[in-house]
Amino acid sequence: MRIGELAERAGTTTRTLRYYESLGLLPARRTGNGYRSYDEEDLRLLQQIRTLRDFGFELEETRPFVECLRSGHPAGDSCPASLEVYRRKLAELDECIARLGAIRERVGTQLVQAELARAELEAAATAPDGAPEPRCELTPPGP
Amino acid sequence: MRIGELAERAGTTTRTLRYYESLGLLPARRTGNGYRSYDEEDLRLLQQIRTLRDFGFELEETRPFVECLRSGHPAGDSCPASLEVYRRKLAELDECIARLGAIRERVGTQLVQAELARAELEAAATAPDGAPEPRCELTPPGP
């Protein structure tokens, strides 16, 4: 199988495959004329990479999985190194989710307050009263 | 106030201020010798930018807030355009959190299954039984 076919079967591009090869992630054999040559096993490796990438794994993080497969294991995550990557990723995800959740709360609060302030301003514009002096700046987060 | 002082007071660098100026986000007046000159109002604008950036807003997204302040409003989020950015950001955050949560679930499940498979393998290695044939590849997510 040549590079174009592998790319198409994996739903990616030839550029991507050459890039992976340049990283040593998916090396290719060569035919007599210099063309890259792949087999079904390479397709499996590539699918493992693409699947992990879809999950937000960086390419380097997929390396243990690929090497695990290449060393004859039935699945990319049959090896301790892969499990370690899973665990690190879980911790990362948890932290990221928590951080985003906290920000979401703050932004949500800001939005509500700012909307309230605008409503008051409009009410003040309608009724000829004194200015309610709205204050709604984002306060900087801790260090 | 010159650029160095403003940078220090805002906890950032001169390079950053020049960058913001190049974006038209924080233009500076000039003194006779060509030095940039800032006042307290500029400090407020800059603080608004930095605060929003700490919340994960892109620089372009801070523009409505800055322009709102510059047009004389008491707070950067006193204007409809700013509120719109808040709402978009909230939607973004919600989607991002949901996506990460779904991935977290899948990775967690993979980890547990892979750990189970390994435990079975080791048990099989201890007891001379038939192979339990573990399968634990990540399955690709939907389109």
Add this chain to the structure above:
DNA sequence: TCTGGCCTTTACGCCGGGGTCAAGGTCTAC
């Protein structure tokens, strides 16, 4: 033989948000 469709390598671009020189101007203090 020519056209078209593969393939090869090399190399630059992009995205955001600046970091980090380099080469020079300006001001203050001693």
Add this chain to the structure above:
DNA sequence: GTAGACCTTGACCCCGGCGTAAAGGCCAGA
């Protein structure tokens, strides 16, 4: 007058994961 601390512009570099040429080789069909 000169050291040192500031300022100026311009330019290249970084991260990851490729996209997108440019310039040329290889092979099949008409």
